Amino acid sequence: RRAGALETLSRVTDLVFDKTGTLTEHSAGIQHIETFAGHDRERMLELAALLESRSEHPLARAFPPPRTALPVTDVVAVAGQGLEACVSGERLRIGTRAFVLGLVDINASDDSPDSTAQSVYLGSGSQLMARFEITERVRAEAPAALAALGAAGIALAIASGDQPGPVRAAAQRLGVDAWHARLAPAGKLEFVRRMQQDGHIVGMVGDGINDSPVLAGADVSVAVGTGTSLAQHAADCILMGPGLGALPTAVAHARRTMHIVRQNLWWAVAYNVVAVPLAISGLLAPWLAALGMSASSLLVTFNALRLGRTLQPVPATAPDQALSEARL
Numbered sequence: 376r377r378a379g380a381l382e383t384l385s386r387v388t389d390l391v392f393d394k395t396g397t398l399t400e401h402s403a404g405i406q407h408i409e410t411f412a413g414h415d416r417e418r419m420l421e422l423a424a425l426l427e428s429r430s431e432h433p434l435a436r437a438f439p440p441p442r443t444a445l446p447v448t449d450v451v452a453v454a455g456q457g458l459e460a461c462v463s464g465e466r467l468r469i470g471t472r473a474f475v476l477g478l479v480d481i482n483a484s485d486d487s488p489d490s491t492a493q494s495v496y497l498g499s500g501s502q503l504m505a506r507f508e509i510t511e512r513v514r515a516e517a518p519a520a521l522a523a524l525g526a527a528g529i530a531l532a533i534a535s536g537d538q539p540g541p542v543r544a545a546a547q548r549l550g551v552d553a554w555h556a557r558l559a560p561a562g563k564l565e566f567v568r569r570m571q572q573d574g575h576i577v578g579m580v581g582d583g584i585n586d587s588p589v590l591a592g593a594d595v596s597v598a599v600g601t602g603t604s605l606a607q608h609a610a611d612c613i614l615m616g617p618g619l620g621a622l623p624t625a626v627a628h629a630r631r632t633m634h635i636v637r638q639n640l641w642w643a644v645a646y647n648v649v650a651v652p653l654a655i656s657g658l659l660a661p662w663l664a665a666l667g668m669s670a671s672s673l674l675v676t677f678n679a680l681r682l683g684r685t686l687q688p689v690p691a692t693a694p695d696q697a698l699s700e701a702r703l
Contacts, residue, residue, distance in 0.1 A: 380611035383595040385629035386576050390524060391567060391589075393581035394535035394545050395493070396433025397599050398619075399511040404437050406492060407508035419505035422462055423497050426469045430458050431584060431603045434495060437509045454585035455536040455559045457495075467504075469497045476503070493541050511541055513548045516620040521549050523623035530575075534563045536585060563589040580622065582606055597622065632682055639675045646671050 392398055410416050421443060427435035429450045450460040457470010468475045475498035497505040525531055532553035535542045539556040546554035555566060567589055570577045579586070579593035583603055590596035590609040598610035600617055607613050614621050650667055653659035659667075 376613060377611045380595055381629045381632060383576065384578065384612070384626060385633040387529060387578040387595060387626070388576045389530045389532065389570055390578045390580060391532045391534050391563075391570075391593070392521075392551075393563075393579075393583065393586050394533055394542055395511070395537055396582040397580055398514060398517050398533070398545055398549065399433075399541075400514055401434060401437035401509055401511055404439075404509070405507050406510045409506040409508070411503045411505065414504050416505075419497060420507075422467060423469055423495070423505065423507060425462055426458055426460055426467060426497075429460060430469075432458075433583065434493065434509060438507075452584065454587075465499060467497065467499050469495060472496050493537060511545070513545060514618055516618040518549055520619040520623055521551065524626065525550070527623065527626060529626070534558050534566050534589070536560075536563075560585045560588050564592045567593050580619070581610075597625075628682070635678055635682060639678055642675065642678075643671070 424441040427438040456474035475496040495507045542556040582599040587609040596610040598607040
């Protein structure tokens with residue numbers, strides 16, 4: 376999307392990934408519903424579905440479509456926290472425990488730090504109403520894609536606003552040692568800026584509204600094709616498909632492109648250093664100089680055409696192919 380993105384992508388030393396919606400998906404749906412104060416389970420699910428139907432967050436896809444057409448008004452989305460709205464005149468919040476408790480002002484036990492499920496809370500102005508437990512799974516192509524990027528010499532990290540348990544589980548599944556949980560959008564940006572201050576060239580990969588500041592602040596940024604329009608607008612590059620399989624291929628293409636650009640520049644410099652003095656001294660006939668210049672241009676063109684050889688995206692079941700592509 377932006378000039379210079381390909382060049383920066385070829386020099387990137389670190390890639391930071393958002394977790395939810397970027398590395399994981401929620402096709403398994405809601406695994407468990409816990410209600411409070413005697414609330415009906417089905418009604419809580421319907422209220423949550425109504426609110427999440429107004430959200431662009433990847434977790435919202437785990438909720439079923441609402442079955443009723445109750446009016447939802449005054450919708451306010453808080454990046455990295457959740458969503459607040461009025462449903463039939465009742466003000467509700469859905470999102471993180473801290474976000475909901477900021478409205479209901481009651482005490483509740485925190486989620487277990489060892490839990491690998493993602494918890495979404497629903498609350499009203501007077502009480503905590505329900506907790507929805509959502510189990511994530513790593514995208515099928517993500518392990519091979521991250522293995523290819525690591526084999527290409529790029530350091531990998533996960534920066535997520537989610538709870539530590541799910542982030543840790545995803546990092547272990549993907550073989551990523553550096554992971555950070557419960558980061559607000561400003562926290563993600565601060566994390567990337569610290570890396571930049573240490574001399575790293577940082578790329579950010581994300582998909583959500585809360586990723587927009589860090590996507591704009593990274594040296595180069597990539598938005599997942601299924602991400603929000605705001606994330607895509609903030610990013611330098613967009614993956615046209617839903618997965619990460621094309622990302623190692625993009626890095627390989629960027630590196631090959633800059634390698635060939637440098638080859639062509641060095642050839643042009645070397646040719647002119649030799650040919651121009653010979654032409655000035657009269658040792659090189661004008662027709663021969665013109666022929667040499669044409670041949671030089673053809674050589675540069677044919678060298679650049681080598682980039683037309685297509686590199687295939689990383690398939691979900693071929694890590695060996697991913698590694699070989701990354702080394703091209």
